[in-house]
Amino acid sequence: MARSWSINGRFLTQPLSGVQRYGEEIVQALDALLSEGHPLTRGLSLELLTPPVLTRPLPLAAIEMRRTGTSGGHTWEQLTLPRAPRGGLLSLANTGPVAARKHIVCIHDVNTRIYPSSYSAQFRALYRVLLPALGRSAARVATVSHYSANQLSAFGIARRNKMAVIPNGHEHALRWSGRHSLNTEKAGGGNTILVIGSPAPHKNVRLLLEMADQLAAAGLRLAIVGMADPRVFSQNATVTEAPNVLWLGGLTDNEISALLDDCLCLAFPSFAEGFGLPALEAMARGCPVVVSDRTSLPEICGDAALYAAPTASAAWLAHFQRLKDDQGLRTGLIEKGHAQARRFRWRKSAELYLKLMARVDGLEA
Numbered sequence: 001m002a003r004s005w006s007i008n009g010r011f012l013t014q015p016l017s018g019v020q021r022y023g024e025e026i027v028q029a030l031d032a033l034l035s036e037g038h039p040l041t042r043g044l045s046l047e048l049l050t051p052p053v054l055t056r057p058l059p060l061a062a063i064e065m066r067r068t069g070t071s072g073g074h075t076w077e078q079l080t081l082p083r084a085p086r087g088g089l090l091s092l093a094n095t096g097p098v099a100a101r102k103h104i105v106c107i108h109d110v111n112t113r114i115y116p117s118s119y120s121a122q123f124r125a126l127y128r129v130l131l132p133a134l135g136r137s138a139a140r141v142a143t144v145s146h147y148s149a150n151q152l153s154a155f156g157i158a159r160r161n162k163m164a165v166i167p168n169g170h171e172h173a174l175r176w177s178g179r180h181s182l183n184t185e186k187a188g189g190g191n192t193i194l195v196i197g198s199p200a201p202h203k204n205v206r207l208l209l210e211m212a213d214q215l216a217a218a219g220l221r222l223a224i225v226g227m228a229d230p231r232v233f234s235q236n237a238t239v240t241e242a243p244n245v246l247w248l249g250g251l252t253d254n255e256i257s258a259l260l261d262d263c264l265c266l267a268f269p270s271f272a273e274g275f276g277l278p279a280l281e282a283m284a285r286g287c288p289v290v291v292s293d294r295t296s297l298p299e300i301c302g303d304a305a306l307y308a309a310p311t312a313s314a315a316w317l318a319h320f321q322r323l324k325d326d327q328g329l330r331t332g333l334i335e336k337g338h339a340q341a342r343r344f345r346w347r348k349s350a351e352l353y354l355k356l357m358a359r360v361d362g363l364e365a
Contacts, residue, residue: 004087009050011093018277023092029350034062040354049084051076098133105134106142109274110151115202131157139360142166144275147296169346170284176257184255187223187246192263195224196278204269204310212242260287269310276300283337290319304336
């Protein structure tokens with residue numbers, strides 16, 4: 001049976017964050033499975049539909065890339081894209097055309113509902129209307145964690161029996177080559193606590209910034225990577241000037257991996273996460289992680305992390321001091337982190353999408 005599916009490539013026009021990384025890695029994993037003739041790809045043709053102007057073209061061997069239309073953004077996605085697929089449509093980055101019916105859409109989280117102060121009023125209003133509409137119209141809804149699936153159901157965005165959990169993978173972090181720049185070389189080292197993420201309130205960087213004096217007394221410093229997108233995040237982020245707080249802005253993957261390879265740990269104190277990809281990337285690179293005990297993070301990190309409540313600064317400080325003083329604890333967390341990261345693979349997630357497409361086509365995968 002010949003089957004045809006198209007992939008919504010709008011994410012290739014957006015700045016790279018965890019959602020866009022998910023789209024890129026799933027598409028490349030699907031391309032690899034198609035190239036090798038995996039049994040789940042028999043009779044299946046895949047194409048990547050994109051707006052005319054891309055930020056990051058993907059190198060693909062078996063998936064055809066087809067540019068369509070003359071516009072971009074939501075206009076392209078809602079008006080042009082629904083007419084372009086030759087069969088089913090797969091949307092991997094939170095949004096997709098409401099008019100598409102043979103449609104699988106991945107909605108990563110409901111953070112706009114859980115922590116609205118992190119987002120602009122316009123962005124919140126859009127997602128309040130768009131996500132439930134997609135939950136009703138799409139044939140299937142994917143998401144990246146069981147926590148997110150439960151939240152999507154709780155907020156009435158999609159029925160739980162309509163959802164599939166298809167998580168992120170870790171392999172991309174192993175492809176990074178740790179290379180310090182002049183900027184990161186000064187920030188790295190065994191006394192550095194690395195923080196990756198935007199300064200949006202739900203990322204809870206404020207907790208760590210307010211500990212700056214205590215961290216300095218313990219001989220520790222913070223290196224903060226990431227910047228907010230002003231089109232999405234509200235403008236109430238915390239900015240702190242302290243000698244042991246280094247604001248590094250946006251970095252390349254290789255610069256981030258260099259910091260992960262030689263810092264004390266990654267600190268990830270979020271109030272809200274649909275998945276928590278930086279924690280998985282850190283574990284894959286052999287970097288100990290200290291994470292919030294909320295939302296998806298215990299599900300993703302398992303027993304390979306140290307946990308603290310996102311409001312308990314004393315617990316965070318105690319964990320940092322233990323990691324600094326106890327080499328056995330560090331070694332154990334690194335070993336557990338490698339094992340935990342291997343549970344999350346892009347290839348496995350791509351196979352889950354192939355099975356989901358087969359079921360929507362009326363086939364037993």
